[in-house]
Amino acid sequence: MSDRPTIVHAPHGTDHPYLAGPDERAPRDPAGGDMVSVGFLTVPGGAARAVRLCWTRNGRPQTPVHGRPLATGHDHDRWLVELGVLDAGDAVEYWMVAEGEAGPVESPRFRFAARRRRALAGVSAVAETGEGLLLATVGDDGRPGPALALRRLPAGLQLALGGEAGASPDSWQPVDGEAALGVAAGAAGLSVAPATGRLSYRAGAETLGLRLRWLEEADGALAVVELSGELADGEALVGLGERFDGLDQRGRAPDVAVYEQYKNHGNRTYLPVPFMISSRGYACLVEGTAHVAYDLGRAVEDRWRCAAQAGGGRPVAIDLFAGDPAACVGALTALTGRPAAPPPDWAFGLWMSSNEWNTQARVEREVALHAEHGVPATVLVIEAWSDETTFYIWNGARYTPRDGDWAPRLADFSFPVDGPWPDPKGMADALHAAGIRLLLWQIPALKQIDGPHPQHDADAGHARERGFVLRGADGAPYRNPAFWFNGAMIPDFSSAAATAWWMQKRAYLLDELGVAGFKTDGGEHLQGRGILASDGRRGDELVNAYPNLYIGAYHRFATARRGGDALTFSRAGHTGAGAFPAHWAGDENSTWEAFRRSIVAGLSAGLSGVPFWGWDIAGFSEALPTAELYLRATAMAAFCPIMQYHSEYTAPGEPSKDRTPWRVQEHTGDERVIPLARHFARLRMALVPYLVREAAHSAASGEPMLRALLLDHPGDKECWRIADQFRLGRDLLVAPVVEEGAATRRLYLPPGDWHDLWDGAARGGGRWIEVDAPLTHIPLFVRAGAVLPLQLGPGQWLGDDVGNGTAPAHLTLRVYPAGSSGAEVSVGGVMYRVDIKEEGGSAVALLPGLPVPTTLTLPDGREVTAEAGYVGEIRLD
Secondary structure: OOOOOEEEOOOOOOOOOOOOOOOOEEOOOOEOOOEEEEEEEEEOOOOOOEEEEEEEEOOEEOOOEEOEEEEOOOOOEEEEEEEEEOOOOOEEEEEEEEEEOOEEEEOOOEEEEOEEEEEEEEEEEEEEOOOEEEEEEEEOOOOEOOOEEEEEEOOEEEEEEOOOOOOOOOOOEEOOOOOOEEEEEOOEEEEEOOOOOOEEEEEOOEEEEEEEEEEEOOOOOEEEEEEEEEOOOOOOEEEEEOOOOOOOOOOOOOEEOEOOOOOOOOOOEOOEEEEEEEOOOEEEEEOOOOOEEEEEOOOOOOEEEEEEEOHHHOOEEEEEEEOOHHHHHHHHHHHHOOOOOOOOHHHHOEEEEEOOOOOHHHHHHHHHHHHHHOOOOOEEEEOOOEOOOOOOOEOOOEOOOOOOOOOOOHHHOEOOOOOOOOOHHHHHHHHHHOOOEEEEEEOOOEOOOOOOOHHHHHHHHHHHHHOOEOEOOOOOEOEOOOOOOOOOEOEOOOOHHHHHHHHHOOHHHHHOOOOOEEEEOOOOOOOOOOOEOOOOOEHHHHHHHHHHHHHHHHHHHHHHHOOOOOEEEEOOOOOOHHHOOOEEOOOOEOOHHHHHHHHHHHHHHHOOOOOOEEEEOOOOEOOOOOHHHHHHHHHHHOOOOEEEOOOOOOOOOOOOOOOOHHHHHHHHOOOOHHHHHHHHHHHHHHOHHHHHHHHHHHHHHOOOOEEOHHHHOOOOHHHHHOOOOEEEOOOEEEOOOOOOOOOEEEEEEOOOEEEEOOOOOEEEOOEEEEEEOOOOOOOEEEEOOOEEEEOOOOOOOOOOOOOOOOOOOOEEEEEOOOOEEEEEEEEOOEEEEEEEEEEOOEEEEEEEOOOOOEEEEOOOOOEEEEOOOOEEEEEEO
């Protein structure tokens, strides 16, 4: 054979979080005690008769190792060489030699040094700082370790290892004695035993034993910090971001890597957060965006462990919070960000969407069908609106291409009457007049395309020249290695200039067409430690940071341009993503299992600082759902913060995959679909005043609207085990029917008194019950003491037509007396306080002058109506 072989080897590959390439080293970053192997390819296949790996260890030549062929093919042959187990600190240089017909070919030389594992074994000196203590550590090998800081936070305590670790101390004091060193805040305390390095964290009545270890590079730079803690019998661990595989992550090993897993997510997620809450009354957050791997009792049953990357020697800070789950979520969001305001009122009606709605005629037809069937909706999301290249120009628009710094205006475009979007402005105005806000789909990519596209070419060239895209290790623009938008350049939202350039191209959509926001899809397109952003962030730190940079840019721009009357709807995120509402659960099949998994995802996201969340009703992909699944999922979604149906693209000539009620009814032949979908959409509109009030609470507190039962009942062990019930806001308990063919629902009523929403019957909590659950309604209970504000007129009930407006002309307050209670009611953007007290089997309400007529009702049906503006007591007899 005359071909000379080429040797292909990438020690770290693309740093894919779950898949190792055939040309990688394993482990990518070896430590002492690891078995090390080297994979590589020879190209083309058959060009190399034999290969060997030559190497040195600490400068001394080692016996070459002959490669073992793993696979052969026309394109390439795959080889593997095992170096064996290395010692900590070993410096290795290696290169491959392939023997071909034309002689040997040698690869470039590769180098690494095996990392060293160390553990905290003591403290030699201490200094006080304004925030707490700075400790000089001793490792288990007797050598000095990195500085350790114990700090007080506004809502917790922090352990930070490495770097400067805090303010420079005024003086160091040698540690002499056995007394523990630590910091305290209220009922919490964090301390270390100087002689052993044993850490402990006191959270109220619980004390948690901790261990601290780390990996360091051969030059002593910090590489990985590992904190582990004791697990008690029955202890549950929740949070960790949006998780599909279980609400309680005990016994699992979740990692924190933003990743696009197309359906069947398992332990992978678009929205990971390195934050966990324990049923023992504490929580743990790893600050920053570097990769974190957790093991929550999987490897060792009675210990949890988190390992955080500390690339470049940067310090690792781990925050500990004490208190019940609500307090811990509040502490998390106070530290990492809360929404500046709740979503606009219009966000709380039904959202309609399909990826095949790619013309104005199709959109207008679907909107007309909503009106024809009496199914109210307040938001329309159009995905397939743009030219699919620039993502800011309407498909079919005519215009003169400009320089890459062009900020278009609507007048720059004309829209042919026979084009897909003949009048976007007229369409948007008509939607708005009908009470429907418009959101447009976006993606953070400068797409790589075949063939010329003058405007895209100008934009891409401008972005390259100005440094508006992320760069690779070689200084060239980073190219997306994933399957979706493969080869695309990625805009650098860490740069203010790049962000302004990108967003100004979309300003006309907000300013002139009245678009109310964007579906900010994607954000998971980064892999590899060599990526560089303009603000200096690189690699794994940037992978997790990117979604928030991208989504935050859109959120701030849209809300500023529209005076707050805007929203983003995002899939990916990381710590602090909840500051940019709202989010949805991404791609999923239309199956009962996916339905149950989606509920788990919403609850775990809420426990991780994401207050406003939704999902694609009954899934968006592959075969359409059955009528039963669709209606059960629609009923559940009516009690989600965001209620949306959506579906994937349908190829021309194929049956539509729309998840509209009429398409599902047509597909299934079940004539109950449209009437019941209409019922739940109308019920949703009646709930808007309640949803608006609870959204305001969530934005202010950081607590989610979709609340796992454990959030409000942390002392009840049953509530830590339940992942298919939840509370919507503080007053409603929802038990979706999640099993095919079920006509009843076994559910748990937490401690307290509850009322069945449908018949008003009172029930005591702290027990399991079974209730009827026909398709016509979903099991719902209201907390005793609640005041439930509804958009209903006299004589109306949930499911009656109230239109799709969000400003009630008449208000109904469903009152569930329990001693003295009360609640806020939002009308016209103003919060009013209504107080209730029980008196001799009746109830007395103190009304504050609500600006609309208001009917007050009791669970047994008694009611009274007050005129608009009434101030004073009103009795329900």
